[in-house]
Amino acid sequence: MSEETENSVRAEVRAWLEANWKPDYGLVEWRTKLIESGWGAPHYPKEWYGRGLPVHFNPIVDEEFARIGAVGVAKAGIRTLAAATILDHGTDLHKEKFLRRILTGEDTWCQLFSEPGSGSDMAGAVTRADRRGNQWVINGQKVWTTSAHKAHWGLLLARANWDVAKHKGLAYFILDMKQPGVQVHPLKQMNGHASFNQVFFTDAIVEPEMMVCDVGDGWTVATTTLMHERRGADGLRSWAQASSRKGRIYEEEKAEIASTMEPYKWYPQRAGRVDLVMERAKATGKFKDPVIRQEIAKLLIMSKAAEWTARRARAAQEQGKPQGPEGSLGKLVSSNVARQAARVHTYITGADALLTGEDSPMGGVIAEILVSVPATSIAGGTDEIQRNIISERVLKMPKEHSVDTNKPFKDVPRNITAKS
Amino acid sequence: MRFSFTPEQEEFRTSLRRALEARSPTKEVRRLMATDQGFERDGWQKLNQELGLTAIHIPEAYGGAGFGQADLAIVLEEMGRGLLCAPFLSTALAANAILNAATEEQKQALLPAIAAGEKTATLAFSEDDGGNDAEGVAMTATQSGAAWRLEGSKSFVLDGHTADLIVVVARRPGSQGEDGLSFFIVDGNSPGLERKRLKTMDETRKLARLTFNSVEAKILGEAGAGAAPFAKTMQQAAVLLANEMVGGAERLREDALAYTKMRMQFGRSIASFQTTKNKAADMLVDVELAKSAAYYAAAALDEGDDELPALASLAKACAAEAYLQTAIHAVQMHGGIGFTWDNDTHLWFKRAKSSEILFGDANQHRELMMQHWKH
Secondary structure, X not given: OOOOOHHHHHHHHHHHHHHHOOOOOOHHHHHHHHHHHXXXXXXXXXXXXXXXXXXXXXXXXXXXXXXXXXXXXOOOOOHHHHHHHHHHHOOHHHHHHHHHHHHHOOOOEEEEOOEOOEOOOHHHOOOEEEEEOOEEEEEEEEEOOOOOXXXXXXXXXXXXXXXXXXXXXXXXXXXXXXXXXXXXXXEOOOOOOOOEEEEEEEEEEEOHHHEOOOOOOHHHHHHHHHXXXXXXXXXXXXXXXXXXXOOHHHHHHHHHHHHHHHHHOOHHHHOOOHHHHHHHHHHHOHHHOHHHHHHHHHHHHHHHHHHHHHHHHXXXXXXXXXXXXXXXXXXXXXXXXHHHHHHHHHHHHHHHHHOOHHHOHHHHHHHHHHHHHHHOOOOOOOHHHHHHHHHHHHOOOOOOOOOOOOOOHHHOOOOOOOOO | OOOOOOHHHXXXXXXXXXXXXXXXXXXXXXXXXXXXXXXOHHHHHHHXXXXXXXXXXXXXXXXXXXOOHHHHHHHHXXXXXXXXXXXXXXXXXXXXXXXXXXXXXXXHHHHHHHHOOOOOEEEEOOOOOOOOOHHHOOOEEEEEOOXXXXXXXXXXXXXXXXXXXXXXXXXXOOOOOOOOEEEEEEEOOOOOEEEEEEOOOOOOOOEEEEEEEEEEEEEEOOOOEOHHHHHHHHHHHHHHHHHHHHHHHHHHHHHHHHHHHHOEEOOEEHHHOHHHHHHHHHHHHHXXXXXXXXXXXXXXXXXXXXXXXXXXXXXXXXXXXXXXHHHHXXXXXXXXXXXXXXXXXXXXXXXXXXXXXXXXOHHHHHHHHHHHOOO
16 A cells, blocks of 8 residues: 555545535444445455555544544444454454444443452453363453443453463453343442442353463453553544534434543543643632642643653654653653642632532532542552653663562462452 | 754754763862862863854854854753853853843944853842842942942852953842843953852852942943843743753763662662662653753743743743752662762752752742743
8 A cells, every 4th residue: 555645545535425424324324334435444454344554544534534524433432442452363253243343333342451459460360261161161350340331342351271370371352241140330439430340250151262362372462452552542542522513423423422431521630630720729819829829830830841741752753763761751740740730729729628519619520630639640550550660661770570470370479359 | 842852953962962071070070169260261261162152042143153042051951961160151141141131232242252252251140138030139330421330249149250251230229129220241350349259069150249349330231121131031041050950960860870770789789679760760750851841941932932931930940849859869879878978979969959049949930930820
């Protein structure tokens, strides 16, 4: 496809959309037509609903969709991580069975990786996968599973061999979530939301063809999923926003996005809402307090410097320079910003910070900041893990001596859990 | 706004770093800081002329190289890293003050000698209370015929005991605040000028107290119109110092990291302990964020950003916290040896401390930043 250029891609997708897009389609009906054309996921291989185009053409295609107002394939949620993992490691059967329904949005997926006993140490999973006849039988517990209660399918990391080292005994499965052996319970968080679930497996069944890789390669496949998660699944997965246009297909898409994004509605508060600080300080009169002004300034300094550091990293990347240290700091810095923001919001809010919900400022938004910020330094890699990554990969400091990777996993000390 | 340096700037930085490493090892820093002058005129003139350092930000029309404040900031960052003992910051500030305040004719007359490195200069604004704004200026200037006479004292003047030219901020008798301020230029050897070197905690940064007993001076620019150029000069000073500071902070961070990798305790390098690794990661965060702020503010100097007053204070406050925290960690990571005179860490620790206070501390700059914040 080396002859493709931005202009040729733009012209081609524009012509196809002009000939085919109609807002009175049903959502699945339109997406079925769209993925057959390859324009729904142009970076997928030609034989699997794509056009085999380099991923950097995706923004051009997106622009043309936006220009005409056409709805794209289902992008939000775990489903695109599933698609990316299946494309990289799945069998033709998996691709046949799942990719189309992922792109049309008919199937919802979840990621069954974290466990109560293994958070940062994800490769220490103890959910069991045992062979019975030619089937796999799953027992154990997963946690922090977004959308598990709606999911049709789950990406499952489980231990199939306890006699080899930690990373070597893991297998990776596609699990049917709608079976009696799978029980899903919401997990209520300290901020009152229940965005995640606990998933319990009691003799849940996986058919042999739903194994994604051999026992022993599960960690490698999980790493692929996590890499796509960090990369935003090659630009396909995004913080979905509904179109404001009117019409049946837009309504259907809006409902899909609302449902998929529901668990994330408190995420802006989790980051500290630096954007609200000045208006709140002025509205409460605390803007005049010299002590609070100092704290606001500390927050703004950190927040602006973090933003400029990210811009430096992006500029270096755009110029094709090797990544400097500035590119590895964002996650840790965002925790510092969020914590200082919560501190400042508390100073500004005063006694009203004792309250929550409709009795509290901004209909509970400020209260929600104060009890959501602690998630920032834990979710997606704790501050402690970030510091290890920075010190070992960027600063080249020695790794801790490992005590768990060179012996059979069954001999590794681990947490006591109910079902392992 | 640019978020990266041009290839030419990177190349300039590399050659400057190499030159400073060769010319200003800490042995040389220690030798020069122990002298009364704080530098050697011949050595400095030679280095300056080779690299064209004092000419960088001076327009070509006045004998300079015509680069911007952002390029000047690179020089300061490297000098902060190398702890060069030279009257560079003082001379750069004086040149900025002349550029901001003087008439075209005065710039033509004064700047070529500064650009060529023939004359060192400084800016005298602080008085005994150490202030750095219009309020702090009490020194008076009175006109008698064409000449002006300065009466009063200045203190904490960078390289004030050695500067060939002294740019002075003074006020019309009876005026207050921003009213009645003017810039003047005085020859370092003027009759009636008493210069006393102050003993500084940071020996690499020489300060002096200057007493003016009816010293004859030339006014720069228009009488009474000094407030705006003074504010601008101080904003530039804050940004340039912030860049010098992040250069020093990065050097301290790198040296401390290298030491932890070498130092063995309990049969392993102390860099293998998580408590050390956590500290090193936090130091990287502090220094990189401060660099981002310093670079952004330096770019804003050249782009005439109307948020400059807020950005300058932001960069200075950010650098102050980061540099001192890095210095504290650096001593700690060295352990006992880090508290000895023979170990070099204290040279930068003291520079961190002196820079924290010079041109206003972090509390002052955070307050200024809030006053100027536009959002």
